[in-house]
Amino acid sequence: MSKWIGIGLLVAGIVLIVPLIIAAFALAIGGGGLADCGPDDTSTVADTGDGSTGPGNIGPIPGKFIPFYQGAAAQFGLGDKGPSMLAGIHFHETSFSTNVATSGPYVGPMAIGSDYWDTYGVDGDGDGKKDIMNEADAIYAAAKILKGFNAKNDWRDALASYNAGPTKKAAGYGYADDVMKHAEKHHVPATGGGGSTTRGADCSPGAGGGTVSGNVQELAQQVLSLIKGGKIGQSYKSDTGDTMAQLKRAANGQEFQMTCRAHGGPKNVDVNPDILKAIIEASNQGAYVDISNITDKCHSSAESPHYRGEALDLTCSTRNIEKIHEVAKKYGGTNNYEVCPGAQHWHIDFPK
Numbered sequence: 001m002s003k004w005i006g007i008g009l010l011v012a013g014i015v016l017i018v019p020l021i022i023a024a025f026a027l028a029i030g031g032g033g034l035a036d037c038g039p040d041d042t043s044t045v046a047d048t049g050d051g052s053t054g055p056g057n058i059g060p061i062p063g064k065f066i067p068f069y070q071g072a073a074a075q076f077g078l079g080d081k082g083p084s085m086l087a088g089i090h091f092h093e094t095s096f097s098t099n100v101a102t103s104g105p106y107v108g109p110m111a112i113g114s115d116y117w118d119t120y121g122v123d124g125d126g127d128g129k130k131d132i133m134n135e136a137d138a139i140y141a142a143a144k145i146l147k148g149f150n151a152k153n154d155w156r157d158a159l160a161s162y163n164a165g166p167t168k169k170a171a172g173y174g175y176a177d178d179v180m181k182h183a184e185k186h187h188v189p190a191t192g193g194g195g196s197t198t199r200g201a202d203c204s205p206g207a208g209g210g211t212v213s214g215n216v217q218e219l220a221q222q223v224l225s226l227i228k229g230g231k232i233g234q235s236y237k238s239d240t241g242d243t244m245a246q247l248k249r250a251a252n253g254q255e256f257q258m259t260c261r262a263h264g265g266p267k268n269v270d271v272n273p274d275i276l277k278a279i280i281e282a283s284n285q286g287a288y289v290d291i292s293n294i295t296d297k298c299h300s301s302a303e304s305p306h307y308r309g310e311a312l313d314l315t316c317s318t319r320n321i322e323k324i325h326e327v328a329k330k331y332g333g334t335n336n337y338e339v340c341p342g343a344q345h346w347h348i349d350f351p352k
């Protein structure tokens, strides 16, 4: 869905210039260098500001996007290659959102046409809005479009259609080949590896599983995306539906809103981002995190500081609690006496 005329020019014979253009772009906005992963490597990405780019460590995917690629590919049945292909498109179109058009025929992180958005727009982060400029929404929409083009059966064909439209897809095969090359360099596993998938110095695939990063808003979007993709549970519906409502607030850049009068409510508090990081990382490492509550109406006591945004409850449907405790500990979490099955939930404190 990009400017296929531009791509057409590249296909027409200016292929050799691509690495130079990308190098110039990287130098212009980030001061990054070129990856040296073979003569045809065009996957260099500018420093994304997440601190993971450096000499010999070039070409990372910002870790915050990984759950979106994985969740979108899972939801729309794109198979194991799906996350990498979405990353390949995201890189090719906007250098992982560092070069996003806000107007014109193709806009947003995935450069989707507004006509397509009307049909294929998705609320990828579950915040109740379909926003073409929102990364989760755009990545999920791209996955939906690719499913419509039967991508799992023929990626090259589907990517060509994604670029040039199904009736003119012959013009899109150059784009398809480029994206598939990027996908190869920027491998994203179907699950796990929530951190950067930076390739090693020898150009071998990165190990993945790095530390989760981002601000509360970005982290909340990741959690909502993982819930939507079924990777994280939210099976307990509190009387107020509070946790989902608060996550949606956070995904929109708002503070959590506490309503409990016993704790001075209503008032807004910052949720401890370490709670969200621990949830995401434990999920990435294979645990099934079934959130009961982060906050709840009056579910708090002096020993149970949910009202300060400093505690997490998990239902007994949670699996691999040992892994969750291990990850939580890394983020300053400590579990108290409330454990399954007797207490009917697991409780973990995350003091700020």
Ligand SMILES: [Zn+2]
Residues within 6 Å of the ligand: 304, 306, 311, 312, 313, 338, 346, 347, 348
């Ligand atoms: Zn609790």
